Amino acid sequence: MKITSTRRLFLQGTAITGVAAAVAGCSQKSAEEQKEENKKKNDAAAKEAEKLPSTAWKRLDYDQVAEGGTLSVAITQIPANWNPSHIDGNEVATTNVSNWKGNARSIIADEKGQMSPNPDYIESAEITSEDPQIVTVKFNQKAVWDNDGSPVTVNDLIAEWKACNGENEEFAAVTTQGWDSIKEVRAKDDFTAEIEYKNPFPDWLSFTYPSGPKALFETPEAFNKGYVNDPVPGCGPFKITSVDQNGGVVTMERNDKWWGRAPKLEKVIFKVTTQQNMPQAFANGEIDVIDIADGDTLGQAKGRKGAQIQRSNGLTWTHLTLNVNAGEGILQDIEVRKAIFAAVDRNAVGRTVVEPLEAPIVLKNNYVYMPGQEGYEDSFGDNLSPDADTEGAKKILEDAGYTLNGKVYEKDGKKLKFSIIIPAEAKSNEDRARQIMTNLNQAGFEIDLKTVPSDKYFTDYILKQSFDFVTFSWVGTLLAELSSSNTYLPDSQQNYTGFKDEKLTEINTRLQSELDKAKRREIANEYSKKVAESYTVLPFYATPNITGLKEGLVNIGSAQLETVDYTAVGYEPGKEG
Known part of the structure; x- marks a missing residue:
């Protein structure tokens, strides 16, 4: 249930069961050949994206929805800050709760x-x-x-x-x-x-x-x-009636001051549940909706009697973000960053992640638009392989003056040694990190994994840029040009790379003031290509929205663009119990 109003961080993950590094050789193509190949890749991405609907939830007219019923939803934590406009409120728990209360x-x-x-x-x-x-x-x-x-x-x-x-x-x-x-x-x-x-x-x-x-x-x-402990007042069909910090439960009931049509549900309960425990909680009927990000979760969700499994296109995409200020300044060297991009096998990640979800694999090569979305262009061309190019990565390093000392490259006494921060009890994130670690170690890096408490993952590490590498997901918005560009601007609090390019500010100024839609898309792709040149955020794949829902639940679930009418969410008659 990824319904967001501003760009959000998300612990969307992947279940990688096997790690294999495919070695692709470097090939030389003419400009025309590369142009044709890019067109084929763009067309293929659009075709793959068309295999899923934009909205997949079961629709029922408001008057036909049963009166009453409770919806139980999992969140990973009580919001760190109830203010959705604050930097610490920039996470899914705050967003999901805020949406219901208007x-x-x-x-x-x-x-x-x-x-x-x-x-x-x-x-x-x-x-x-x-x-x-x-x-x-x-x-x-x-x-x-x-x-x-x-x-x-x-x-x-x-x-x-x-x-x-x-x-x-x-x-x-x-x-x-x-x-x-x-x-x-x-x-x-x-x-x-x-x-x-x-x-x-x-x-x-x-x-x-x-x-x-x-x-x-x-x-x-x-x-x-002011709202670290107390919820921000809302103006929606539901209001918060209790927050149990110790038990990890947020309870919402119908807002007695609501002026619109009455919501069908009587109560919405948010329960703090670790990602690891969410699949079993859904299977046991403890929660009524679950985001499905790996094959194991899908299998458990299917095990619930009468469960609905919905699939739609999404606005979520996974990536590897590099902190250019980490590693004694080694990541300031763009050649090191290029080698990292070359070494990681994005296709293997896509295969092992998306195929178990019974959904199409769509790699993403743009920082503004999703594959299949109007305006999407490949921002990398032949500068980014979908497979691992281990030998190519080594050549980049050696040409830049790095020498192999044992199994690890070094320069000026500094080894290419880094860690990937992962949240505890988030198997999907860990598996993705292990795929990256394996690829990079094969290319002459020394990578290890550092597990941190899941409730501190964003606030103490990502937001404070206290990491070398990190892999999570961005949840996009309807305002692709506005929300996406903010992630890479030099002075943005959402730019976790530490990389600053004032040229992006200049391009973004034009992007945010162009009223002509076609011209704006051109500028957006200019912006995306400039981000690609920095080699700071390695995009993986567009994540389909896959949701498991309790039998009979209607007007909510998997959707790429459509917003939820929270007054119409409820159950088919006879299934609201």
Whole structure:
């Protein structure tokens, strides 16, 4: 159930049962031959992506959904910070909980990804001036915050813009993108906002409604620490009624202040469950929905009586991220990074991961678009093999002055010795890391694995860039050009590579101000190719969304682009027990 409103970190993993390094030789191709090969790869990726639907959940009209019932969902931890706009709130647990209680749910999207305002929150939103660009938004005056019943007003939006636009760096916002494009937010009245932009901004619709009340954004202290232990007030069909920190349970019930149509479910329960225990918990009926990322989990999910298994295309993709500041500065050498990219067998990872899921294998060679998505182009060409090129990796190192000392290359007394950080009890992540370790050790590196507590994996290691290598997944969004680019910008808090290229800032400035869709896609691919030239994030494959659900559960599950209507989620009649 990967329904996200901003780009999120995800412990999506893979189950690798065998490790084999295929050695591919270097070949020379003419420009025309390479162009034709790239076209074939792009067409093949698009064809593979077409094998799955965009939305796979079972649909049932709202009036036909049974009244009542409880939905139990697993999360890996109680949110580290309940503020979804804070950097520590940039993880799936916070996102999933926030979605149900209405934070950042003001925009909805259909199966094709066409976005529109959610009428429960926004009556209208339109560009009323082109030079300068001004957007006028009228809020639904019935909308109120679930803690005290106070109305959602333009003042809440103004406070969020000021906190997240980057002008005050004491606010540890997950991203300033979008907010920093706004020149001013003005209140024509309590429920009518005028948003003036500094330059043309194509993704304006996603910055028209607050994700929390004014109190959340008033001071850095409130923003950063005010909601570490207490949930942020919401404005959705459900509200949090209890948080059991010791037992690891978050309980939601129908929001008695909700003004829209009544949700069908009576209660939603989030249970902290380790990734290792999730498959058995689903099989035992302790949770009602599970993301399936490996063959073992799929097998256990199928074992539950009446279980639904849904498969759709997704926005999630796995990768290997390199911290260029690690290893005594060795990773500052781009030739070392190129050798790493050459040595890792991406195809083997894809085969061992995706085939057991009974889904097509789609390698990803773009940092903005997913394979099959309009605008997708191969950003690497012949600079990245889908297979392991062990001998090619060694040649790169030797040409750069590295010499083999025993089994490990070194230069100036510094060995190519690194570790991969993996979360405890996340077998899929460990298996993927072992595949990488095996390939790199065969190419003259010395790689080991370092296991850390799963609840500290992001907060203490990834967010603090306390690692050499790390492998996890990114969950994309409907705003591919906006959210994807933020991951690689020099000053972005989501850039975990430590690599800084100001050229990316210049390209991104053009990308975020181009209103013509075709021209914007061209700039997006220019951006992606520039990221590819850095050799800092090795993309693996596009992960299909595969979900196991309790029998009878409808209007939720696997989807690539479509947003969930949480009022319509429920059960077929007679199956709500």
